[in-house]
Amino acid sequence: MPTSFKALAELSEKLEATTKRLAMVDLVADFLKNLEPLEVEPAISMLLGRAFPKWSPRTLEVSWATLSDIIKRITGVEWNVFSEAFRKTGDVGSATKIVFEESKVKRQATLFERTLTVMEIRRSLESIAEISGYGSREKKERLIESLLSLASPLEAKYLIRIFISGMRTGFYEGLMEQAVSKAFQVPLETVQKASMTLGDIGEVAAVAKTEGKEGLAKINFKVFRPVSLMLAQIANGIAEALKEHEGKAAFEYKLDGARVQIHKLGVDVRIFSRRLTDVTESLPEIVEMTRKNVGGKEAILEGEVIAVDANGNPIPFQHLMRRFRRVHAIEDMTEKLPVKLYLFDILYFNGEGLITLPYLRRRQILAENAGEIPLTKQLITDKAEEAERFLKEAIDAGHEGLMAKKLDSPYTPGIRGKRWLKIKPVLEPLDLVIVAAEYGYGRRREWLSDYYLAARDAETGEFLTVGKTFKGLTDVEFAEMTGRLKELAVKKEHGRVVVVPKIVVEVTYNEIQKSPKYECGMALRFARINRIRYDKAPEEADTIQKVREIYERQFLKKGRYKSE
DSSP states (O other): OOOBHHHHHHHHHHHHTOOOHHHHHHHHHHHHHTSOHHHHHHHHHHHTTOSSOTTOOOOOOOOHHHHHHHHHHHHOOOHHHHHHHHHHHSOHHHHHHHHHHHTHHHHHHHHTSOOOBHHHHHHHHHHHHHOOSTTHHHHHHHHHHHHHHTOOHHHHHHHHHHHTTOOOSSOOHHHHHHHHHHHTTOOHHHHHHHHHHHSOHHHHHHHHHHHHHHHHHTOOOOTTSOOOOOEEEEOSSHHHHHHHTTTOEEEEEEOSSEEEEEEEETTEEEEEOTTOOBOGGGOHHHHHHHHHHOOSSEEEEEEEEEEBOTTSOBOOHHHHHHHHHOOSSHHHHHHHSOEEEEEEEEEEETTEEOTTSOHHHHHHHHHHHOTTSOBOOEEEESOHHHHHHHHHHHHHTTOOEEEEEOTTOOOOTTOEEEEEEEEOOOOOOEEEEEEEEEEOSGGGTTSEEEEEEEEEOTTTOOEEEEEEEOOSOOHHHHHHHHHHHHHHEEEEETTEEEEOSOOEEEEEOSEEEEOSSSTTSEEEESOEEEEEOTTOOGGGSOBHHHHHHHHHHGGGTSOOOTTO
16 A cells, blocks of 8 residues: 555654654654555655655755745735744744644635655655746646645645754654664665765665565675765874874865866766755866776776866865766856866775775875876874874965875774864854844744854944854854844844844854855855854954954965956
8 A cells, every 4th residue: 555645754754853863763663664665766856855766866955945835825815924923933844834724714625635645746846846947837837736735734744844854853764774774674874875876865764675684695785876975083193193093093185165076987988066966067088087097897986176366276176066966058157167176085996885995005006097097195194293294385375284094994984983083273253243043943943043144344333144054153152142232123124134233252163255245245154153253342353454454364275267
């Protein structure tokens, strides 16, 4: 019997109300046991907030503006009802459920026409993703409206969450691996290894249900199926990295570029971004370079693409992103914004998965098969002084810092650990003033916790916004800050509370970028509040002139984009 979407929504509701992880795993395992084989992957993807498998290039391309218009049409409620529901819940899915319940009388006639099934939802999502070209928005709206018109308030809540890619139940991929292991009586280690290799726990579960442990043991990498990336933690310096790696590590330049995963099968080459999106068309020179240089018939490689100026100096990350977003007039962009590839790892070669091999062995295989493509510059040492000099060399060359890699480390897709560590000098912090704030999401929904940060113009005394952040404060500080900001509130506009510029905070950041988003023309990248400067008055905040000075100072070591 087909599994209803209502059953999946009810399970999600139970997960959201549960904090005990073992209980969550048990609930999902029981649900998975009763699914038909074809339902396993779609159901797992939906439970994890995805419309499609992780590797799938399909996207829904549906904005919140479109969804909100549809909700208004279906329910007929005044939008202030939705706004109030959102203010109370901090979640668009929960707010949708509330307004659907408000319009229950109007919609009773359609609620019982037919039961929505998991597979029907998947087919509808596929149809929505396939629509493109002229009139696509209207066509998508009609499909979504017909789908939501058949949904109960609870089903609508989770449909909306799938559309915006976030189930908010606290049930993440690691717990799903445990549930799959329990449901289909397969060792957890086997499930985890298969998930790392195949890149999608939903498809792993489908194999586990039909073929069991034996089927999972046969799983190998598939070229053109992107693999989740191994992730690094941050180290406070060289000494910490050496200590974590038992006294000796491979230090490599950390480039200010975009991480890519390159797949090669014969002469066919495809390139995937950090988010596993296919960006092949945007990087034709990298495709050609791979064809000419990489040995073997099959390979999955990892590297970093950086933008460079005419002298080969790295250009700031923000300009590189123009290449990744561009799919038209590529030839012009390859001349205007050239890129360079550096390789640093190899996951698969000629039918053999390499992720369990020690890092040094993988690096050796990579070097033997990379042709003339350069590898990231590397220093293997147990001496802190040598590594410190290497770090300075990387910074002086315009790069971000260093990566420290444990010599015997395997490649662990999708896992952030200490086998790889990032070492980056931090730019001097800025004392900035909060000029506006917004209510947060989830557990932060009751607090004004998204802050607009501004620097003072020394010439006019005006405060100019240079960034926004919700990071750095504790829950206690969020609550205290909300009280202070409410007292300073001047007006509310589009969900934003504008305040008198009184509160000064110390802010750390990764970089200062050129940006049209703010009037000053600059923006902080990865801003984070380090502490509240109770001891400083707004007049003592850092100036926009200082921000510009730091921005310009970056180009003593970095290249500059041609239009600057």
